[in-house]
Amino acid sequence: MNLVTGNPSEAISLDKLRNVLIRLEDTIIFALIERSQFAHNDIIYKPGAYKYEGNEEFSGSFLEYFLWEIEKVHAKARRYQSPDEYPFMGPLPDPIIPPLEYPRILKPNNINVNSKIMEFYIKHIIPSLCVPGDDMNHGSATTKDIDCLQALSHRIHYGKFVAEAKFQDPNLQPKYIEYIKAEDRKAIENLLTNKKVEEALLKRLRRKALTYGQDITESDSIVGDNDHIHKHLKIDVNVVVELYEKWVIPLTKEVEVEYLLQRLDDPLEDTE
Numbered sequence: 001m002n003l004v005t006g007n008p009s010e011a012i013s014l015d016k017l018r019n020v021l022i023r024l025e026d027t028i029i030f031a032l033i034e035r036s037q038f039a040h041n042d043i044i045y046k047p048g049a050y051k052y053e054g055n056e057e058f059s060g061s062f063l064e065y066f067l068w069e070i071e072k073v074h075a076k077a078r079r080y081q082s083p084d085e086y087p088f089m090g091p092l093p094d095p096i097i098p099p100l101e102y103p104r105i106l107k108p109n110n111i112n113v114n115s116k117i118m119e120f121y122i123k124h125i126i127p128s129l130c131v132p133g134d135d136m137n138h139g140s141a142t143t144k145d146i147d148c149l150q151a152l153s154h155r156i157h158y159g160k161f162v163a164e165a166k167f168q169d170p171n172l173q174p175k176y177i178e179y180i181k182a183e184d185r186k187a188i189e190n191l192l193t194n195k196k197v198e199e200a201l202l203k204r205l206r207r208k209a210l211t212y213g214q215d216i217t218e219s220d221s222i223v224g225d226n227d228h229i230h231k232h233l234k235i236d237v238n239v240v241v242e243l244y245e246k247w248v249i250p251l252t253k254e255v256e257v258e259y260l261l262q263r264l265d266d267p268l269e270d271t272e
């Protein structure tokens with residue numbers, strides 16, 4: 001979605017937002033495939049494992065250090081002014097180019113679940129995605145981690161736009177307002193959950209991971225039987241599906257619920 005030049009009312013169509021989520025599946029699968037070529041390299045994630053010249057007081061992990069440095073540069077290029085971009089680290093410098101006028105699609109909110117994304121990624125995804133051990137490719141593995149984390153963060157925080165589109169459905173809005181006022185998280189979650197969309201997503205994801213993960217130089221692998229394909233895959237398909245089932249979809253829903261809970265706090269809102 002082009003948040004800058006797009007027509008705000010068009011930009012909020014649920015179908016279009018779902019198409020963005022579908023496209024981001026590809027980004028995430030390819031980023032995971034890239035990371036999986038390197039070993040676990042546990043030292044990247046250990047706080048204080050390295051000392052940083054000129055920044056000796058920083059006691060975080062190498063991944064956090066690298067991510068922060070990158071986010072500082074990206075902040076100068078106003079990346080985090082965009083309502084679909086959220087930083088992991090801070091504080092960050094102000095942009096060095098003038099701000100853009102974004103259409104005001106989202107209501108003001110302070111939701112950022114990046115610390116949860118970082119935690120499940122390091123604890124659950126990396127150990128099942130990568131071979132154990134240390135191959136010394138610490139810099140390369142970290143750049144791939146950053147690609148994975150940024151893609152996951154983008155996808156999960158997109159839940160804010162999805163929630164806004166759902167709220168704007170005139171048939172559902174009275175129910176949303178009732179549950180938001182009652183602060184009933186469970187009822188909001190049930191109302192925004194679409195099991196059919198989730199099931200279709202998980203099936204599609206499995207097919208994509210099977211297809212994108214194939215080694216095309218294996219001449220017979222594409223038409224081969226399932227066992228044969230699995231032997232030549234660059235990535236464990238189950239890791240990708242589980243990532244979405246256990247973490248990406250639930251956290252997207254959490255973002256949606258939290259966004260809706262803050263949705264009526266906007267003084268300019270007239271949905272009384």
Ligand SMILES: O=C(O)C(=O)C[C@]1(C(=O)O)C=C[C@@H](O)C=C1
Pocket residue numbers: 018021162192193194195197198201248249250252253256
């Ligand atoms: O597509 C939607 O309706 C969403 O809210 C997104 C999403 C997802 O994370 O993919 C989350 C909740 C729904 O149950 C279905 C899918």
